[in-house]
């Protein structure tokens with residue numbers, strides 16, 4: 559592990575933080591884990607607001623640099639610490655990685671965020687939360703199955719781990735463990751999940767392994 563001044567503001571169950579934890583592990587970068595308890599509302603504290611005015615984790619501090627938003631953090635890490643590249647050389651494969659990552663980060667994860675779920679529950683009733691989440695995850699997963707069927711190898715875009723895998727692993731984990739979804743319609747994603755479960759960089763980044771993990 560490379561010694562660094564990196565600090566990651568993270569929450570154990572945050573899939574966005576998990577993407578960055580995987581990248582830090584793959585690149586073998588040591589970091590200090592700074593827990594932000596989203597359930598207690600610590601993302602709204604004045605200190606954290608200075609790091610990310612949008613009040614979302616993750617945020618990364620690297621010496622004097624502060625970067626928030628998992629995509630921005632991953633691109634920053636990729637350029638500053640090029641070991642274990644997160645993007646393939648092949649342009650088409652690279653574009654598929656961006657596309658798959660954005661299906662997760664723009665069309666699935668924002669719709670399952672705590673603020674959104676709270677709003678749905680308040681406006682539509684307590685039974686609606688899970689139905690809402692499942693609908694949006696299923697829509698995104700169906701698109702990912704179609705998109706990746708011609709590109710996947712052992713991992714999402716071949717036999718090496720790249721950016722798309724960092725977005726897929728935490729999202730599939732959340733679907734299975736947090737939302738207890740039936741994944742029979744998504745055999746490719748299930749197979750990828752099995753492959754991720756064998757990689758220490760992925761296993762060590764999962765919610766259950768984090769210092770602030772709370773069993774539910």
Ligand SMILES: N[C@@H](CCC(=O)N[C@@H](CS)C(=O)NCC(=O)O)C(=O)O
Nearest residue numbers: 572573574614615627628671672673
């Ligand atoms: N696009 C942002 C989204 C960040 C985000 O939504 N973070 C969630 C956790 S995964 C969060 O902090 N939620 C707090 C809340 O809903 O109040 C990223 O990729 O970092």
